[in-house]
Amino acid sequence: xxxxxxxxxxTVLVNNFVLVKFLGLCPFMGVSKKLxxxxxxxxxxxxxxxxASICSYxxxxxxxxxxGLEYLRTITFILVIAVLxxxxxxxxxxxxxxxxxxxxxxxxxxxxxxxxxxxxxxxVQEQHNFIxxxxxxxxxxxxxxLVLVLFAAMRERVTVSxxxxxxxxxxxxxITAGLMSIAFMGFSGLVSS
Amino acid sequence: MSVLPNQQEQVTLDTFxxxxxxxxxxxxxxxGLCPVLAVTNSTMNAIAMGxxxxxxxxxxxxxxxxxxxxxxxxxxxATYIIIIATxxxxxxxxxxxxxxxxxxxxxxxxxxxxxxxVILGRAEAYASKQKVSASIINAIGMGVGxxxxxxxxxxxxxxxxxxxxxxxxxxxxxxxxxxxMILPPGGFFVLGAWLLLFEYLKQRKEQxxxxxxxxxxxxx
Numbered sequence: 001x002x003x004x005x006x007x008x009x010x011t012v013l014v015n016n017f018v019l020v021k022f023l024g025l026c027p028f029m030g031v032s033k034k035l036x037x038x039x040x041x042x043x044x045x046x047x048x049x050x051x052a053s054i055c056s057y058x059x060x061x062x063x064x065x066x067x068g069l070e071y072l073r074t075i076t077f078i079l080v081i082a083v084l085x086x087x088x089x090x091x092x093x094x095x096x097x098x099x100x101x102x103x104x105x106x107x108x109x110x111x112x113x114x115x116x117x118x119x120x121x122x123x124v125q126e127q128h129n130f131i132x133x134x135x136x137x138x139x140x141x142x143x144x145x146l147v148l149v150l151f152a153a154m155r156e157r158v159t160v161s162x163x164x165x166x167x168x169x170x171x172x173x174x175i176t177a178g179l180m181s182i183a184f185m186g187f188s189g190l191v192s193s
Numbered sequence: 194m195s196v197l198p199n200q201q202e203q204v205t206l207d208t209f210x211x212x213x214x215x216x217x218x219x220x221x222x223x224x225g226l227c228p229v230l231a232v233t234n235s236t237m238n239a240i241a242m243g244x245x246x247x248x249x250x251x252x253x254x255x256x257x258x259x260x261x262x263x264x265x266x267x268x269x270x271a272t273y274i275i276i277i278a279t280x281x282x283x284x285x286x287x288x289x290x291x292x293x294x295x296x297x298x299x300x301x302x303x304x305x306x307x308x309x310x311v312i313l314g315r316a317e318a319y320a321s322k323q324k325v326s327a328s329i330i331n332a333i334g335m336g337v338g339x340x341x342x343x344x345x346x347x348x349x350x351x352x353x354x355x356x357x358x359x360x361x362x363x364x365x366x367x368x369x370x371x372x373x374m375i376l377p378p379g380g381f382f383v384l385g386a387w388l389l390l391f392e393y394l395k396q397r398k399e400q401x402x403x404x405x406x407x408x409x410x411x412x413x
């Protein structure tokens with residue numbers, strides 16, 4: 001039980017996917033201009049990322065490994081993710097139009113979110129088992145959402161404050177992200193591994 | 194979107210140069226940032242990542258452009274991803290064969306070229322509509338622009354963070370390395386500083402233009 005808690009804490013805070021591992025930066029920069037969209041993106045990513053982590057584990061364990069097709073791993077994983085995103089979109093569209101309206105526009109973007117593929121590949125690299133894979137995916141997504149929402153809130157404040165002209169736009173966003181990254185380095189003593 | 198024949202772009206120097214400066218994927222469009230920040234803690238990594246991305250970009254753009262009339266519109270994104278993933282797998286094994294150290298240093302980021310939005314963006318926005326020659330030249334321009342951006346970050350971070358470039362000592366031994374530059378926050382700061390520099394130059398140029406216009410109108 002303790003090791004599962006450790007995986008969660010370590011992925012959400014210590015080895016945060018965005019600020020420490022640099023995965024999923026495109027949506028981090030792209031959809032963080034407004035708090036509402038950031039929350040939507042975070043929820044959609046959490047859902048897909050957890051599912052993708054589990055599905056890619058299953059595909060690797062029961063399809064690729066027994067058949068000796070490890071060299072097709074990258075292609076398989078990206079296909080699993082693309083299919084999963086499409087499937088989620090269809091299910092959501094049919095069952096819950098409200099949720100679809102909230103999260104629908106973010107779903108296609110998730111396919112090219114490298115955090116999703118990154119989690120799938122890291123699961124294999126670190127030889128996680130089924131439960132660990134699921135937790136790792138969920139933790140990564142929770143960390144991503146946490147940072148995304150915090151960053152969006154900060155950017156909303158930054159836009160209304162008096163920023164020197166050359167800093168305006170992406171430069172101040174980068175430096176804000178850098179400061180956040182320093183803050184998250186403070187968690188690094190939390191889990192010793 | 195149907196493509197009319199007259200939308201075919203002529204191959205000019207601009208087709209190539211656009212990716213270097215005007216539409217630089219990193220500094221202007223802010224695409225594909227994950228490898229830009231993650232593997233640029235040394236110059237060598239930056240070069241390797243840039244060349245790997247360049248190869249995948251050119252090869253996939255060529256193939257997409259060759260097949261552009263055969264790919265059905267509904268499944269085009271999936272097709273592009275499979276094409277890209279194929280070339281990424283090739284690069285993955287080639288780098289593993291050349292240097293295992295480099296492979297370990299780059300980590301999962303070689304395989305993550307698949308999810309680099311620059312490449313999918315080129316396939317969707319350019320290669321699927323243009324002639325093969327134009328697509329190849331545009332892809333080379335974009336790839337070189339991407340590599341230059343990686344180098345910009347890699348050299349600065351290695352120089353400040355370790356006092357070396359490509360492993361050669363540049364500063365004397367009295368230099369105290371700024372460790373933060375090698376660590377993740379350094380990546381954000383250096384990219385922020387580059388963006389700041391470009392924005393500053395752009396604004397100064399605009400001000401000069403405005404001043405020049407003002408002078409001519411006052412003089413007449």
